[in-house]
Amino acid sequence: MLYKENHWQRRLSEMSALGGSLVFLSIALSFALLGNIDRAMFLVSGYLLTYLIAAPLRLGFFKERPEKRQYKNLFERLDAASFPSIHAQRAVFLAVTLAGYFKNTGLTVLFLLLAGLVCYSRVALRKHHLSDVLAGSVLGAAVYYLLPVIMGLL
Template sequence: MGDGNRSFDILPMKYAKLFDTAFRDVTAFGGFIFYGFVLLLSLGNLGLFIRLLIGLAVMVAVVVLIRSFYFKQRPKKQSYSNFLERIDAASFPSLHTARAVFLALVFSPANAILVSVMAVLVAYSRIYLKKHDWIDVLFGGLLGWGVYWVVGLI
């Protein structure tokens, strides 16, 4: 809850818990479970399914590769005791933001405003929840955009 280091601390403390809950929920739209759900829903459209699957594989591979060689602590430090936990504990770049931006671009022709707003909210939620700083989120967004562009060439 409001700890003196969040954008919404200017609001009364009674709203801090509401924003904490709301941004924890919003951040799920950039998570693996939501992305997996979108993959399942796209099974009826093989072309879309393959684009989404390739996009996910490329984003995860790039993030794991970067985090393997460049470790940056999250704003709220996360402990780790093995390689996989270390990858998860690293903050650069934001994979949630990359997935949200990638999905927003894939689905933007039909739902541009909704998916764009969701991508921005996911990106901000990562900062609000102290999982990332703005550089992590910026590069996550660029990664999502870059992967969208590359997958479009395939």
């Protein structure tokens, strides 16, 4: 039984990693290397904006994770906070951005399914409550729609 539990935990962790910084920034770098600097900059700007939105929310409306973490400083407190899920925020922002770029129904379904798996994994791994991933998902979509307005002002 232990093998099945460990196997399942590994799969959930792999799903969760799809919303992580490494995957996100690797995709942005891929766009840059392929010559699409505008899309790469959009992704990097969205990545930064997700933190600019989530950090004050996490500090101002601190909510413990399902499995509480100890913290000794501001950065650890930020990481120990559960609301909103930054993984969900990044995954949805990335999914909507890629869907908008490729404009293909099949790929759109795939990207949204992968974002959904990230959200599911965060709850199943007891990193977040359902409300955390729902809020992160809404914020991720909002970043996609607000970013062109913000970039137009700069």
